[in-house]
Amino acid sequence: MKLYSTQHQSPDVSLEEAIFRGLPPDNGLYMPISIEKMDPSFFETIQDKSFPEIAEAVCQHLLGEDLSLEEIHQMISQSMTFPAPLFDLEKDVQVLELFHGPSMAFKDFGARFMAAIMSHYLLKSNREIRILVATSGDTGGAVAQGFFNTPGISVTILYPKGKVSDIQEKQLTTLGGNVSALEIDGTFDDCQRLVKQAFLDEELRAKFNLASANSINISRLIPQSFYYFSAYAEAKRKGLKLPIVFSVPSGNFGNLSAGLMAYRMGLPVKAFVAACNENKVVPEYLSSGEFSPQPSVETLSNAMDVGNPSNFIRMKLLAGEQWEKVRELVKGYFTNDEQTKLRMKEVYDRTGYVMCPHTAVAYDGLQQYRSENPGEYTGILLSTAHYAKFLPTVESTLGQQVPVPERLSALLNKEKVAISLGTDYASFRQYLLKK
Numbered sequence: 003m004k005l006y007s008t009q010h011q012s013p014d015v016s017l018e019e020a021i022f023r024g025l026p027p028d029n030g031l032y033m034p035i036s037i038e039k040m041d042p043s044f045f046e047t048i049q050d051k052s053f054p055e056i057a058e059a060v061c062q063h064l065l066g067e068d069l070s071l072e073e074i075h076q077m078i079s080q081s082m083t084f085p086a087p088l089f090d091l092e093k094d095v096q097v098l099e100l101f102h103g104p105s106m107a108f109k110d111f112g113a114r115f116m117a118a119i120m121s122h123y124l125l126k127s128n129r130e131i132r133i134l135v136a137t138s139g140d141t142g143g144a145v146a147q148g149f150f151n152t153p154g155i156s157v158t159i160l161y162p163k164g165k166v167s168d169i170q171e172k173q174l175t176t177l178g179g180n181v182s183a184l185e186i187d188g189t190f191d192d193c194q195r196l197v198k199q200a201f202l203d204e205e206l207r208a209k210f211n212l213a214s215a216n217s218i219n220i221s222r223l224i225p226q227s228f229y230y231f232s233a234y235a236e237a238k239r240k241g242l243k244l245p246i247v248f249s250v251p252s253g254n255f256g257n258l259s260a261g262l263m264a265y266r267m268g269l270p271v272k273a274f275v276a277a278c279n280e281n282k283v284v285p286e287y288l289s290s291g292e293f294s295p296q297p298s299v300e301t302l303s304n305a306m307d308v309g310n311p312s313n314f315i316r317m318k319l320l321a322g323e324q325w326e327k328v329r330e331l332v333k334g335y336f337t338n339d340e341q342t343k344l345r346m347k348e349v350y351d352r353t354g355y356v357m358c359p360h361t362a363v364a365y366d367g368l369q370q371y372r373s374e375n376p377g378e379y380t381g382i383l384l385s386t387a388h389y390a391k392f393l394p395t396v397e398s399t400l401g402q403q404v405p406v407p408e409r410l411s412a413l414l415n416k417e418k419v420a421i422s423l424g425t426d427y428a429s430f431r432q433y434l435l436k437k
């Protein structure tokens with residue numbers, strides 16, 4: 003895969019360069035120069051393939067010039083170790099459950115694949131890197147789990163003190179080994195600023211190979227396309243109505259962009275619903291043609307509280323570039339906290355199924371879409387996190403206790419290990435130099 007920068011001011015790069023650089027020097031985003039359609043025969047027999055088999059075929063299609071079949075097989079079997087099943091919610095509505103990985107959120111797919119592919123290149127060249135990542139919750143957990151025990155890589159995670167949930171904090175602070183957690187006495191923005199400053203620090207960079215694991219890295223996007231294909235395969239297997247409409251709860255629009263990559267590879271999809279909370283700059287762009295970033299507002303579905311989505315440009319390019327084309331394929335809807343809670347409660351009372359707030363936003367987006375677009379199709383909503391990661395919200399909304407999976411409750415008994423730091427760069431820098 004060859005990649006270009008969306009700003010067109012830096013040279014094209016190889017897959018390996020794009021992965022280790024993260025961002026091009028002109029501050030654009032790396033995009034594949036071309037995404038070819040897969041052979042139609044792939045879609046005719048896709049229902050006979052398992053999730054890892056589908057992942058390997060798609061990976062081979064995209065990265066066949068960079069990696070051998072054997073290397074791809076190795077990477078997929080290392081990283082895609084949990085399923086992405088469809089749950090039969092109600093007539094013509096399926097839930098694509100993306101929370102069966104180690105941190106119980108969909109970011110596990112991206113983080114684990116990224117760890118596997120980075121480690122592949124590092125082992126080949128005998129290098130080591132240090133990953134720095136700032137997190138407001140879910141990213142840190144997925145990165146910590148994804149990179150845990152990965153040869154050649156150490157990880158430092160910065161999180162804001164008192165601003166992540168108990169479970170999220172334990173996911174960051176109980177692994178040990180090559181994963182260190184820094185509890186910053188400040189906000190998420192402080193954490194992000196410290197990381198940015200470290201990346202600009204020439205002396206640090208001369209000493210260590212620093213790399214970032216945030217969601218604009220192309221190696222996180224690629225594996226997120228796999229489960230759109232596997233959802234289609236399962237829909238065929240179950241004899242569900244085709245075509246499919248995917249409803250994607252969106253913040254930075256990485257997940258939706260990955261769906262559009264699958265579409266560009268030929269996956270039959272009727273439409274994508276861009277389901278947002280009150281951070282609604284993309285639905286507004288889709289209705290007006292104007293993209294105008296805003297400060298983010300806090301909501302219950304806080305992993306989607308993004309006022310300036312970092313993957314917006316990718317989404318736009320992948321969906322056809324011109325506004326008229328983009329809005330034919332991507333349909334924007336937004337919802338508020340009140341309605342999110344109503345959806346969680348209504349679905350629970352009717353079906354017994356518990357959804358996290360992000361999933362409820364996707365459900366609401368799908369229902370809004372359906373009321374404007376009646377017809378014969380299956381709506382598939384992407385469930386991006388297990389509800390137990392948002393226990394206080396879920397239990398107060400449903401008015402009762404809900405079961406917590408063993409994997410998460412066991413975490414709460416583990417001992418937290420974190421280093422406390424202030425928000426000044428000097429202390430952070432000193433910590434990095436000493437380590």
Ligand SMILES: *Cc1c(COP(=O)(O)O)cnc(C)c1O
Pocket residue numbers: 107108109140141217251252253254255256257258305306360386387
């Ligand atoms: C990160 C996240 C999202 C948003 O995904 P994007 O790819 O940033 O649009 C949605 N739900 C959950 C639970 C998340 O952690």
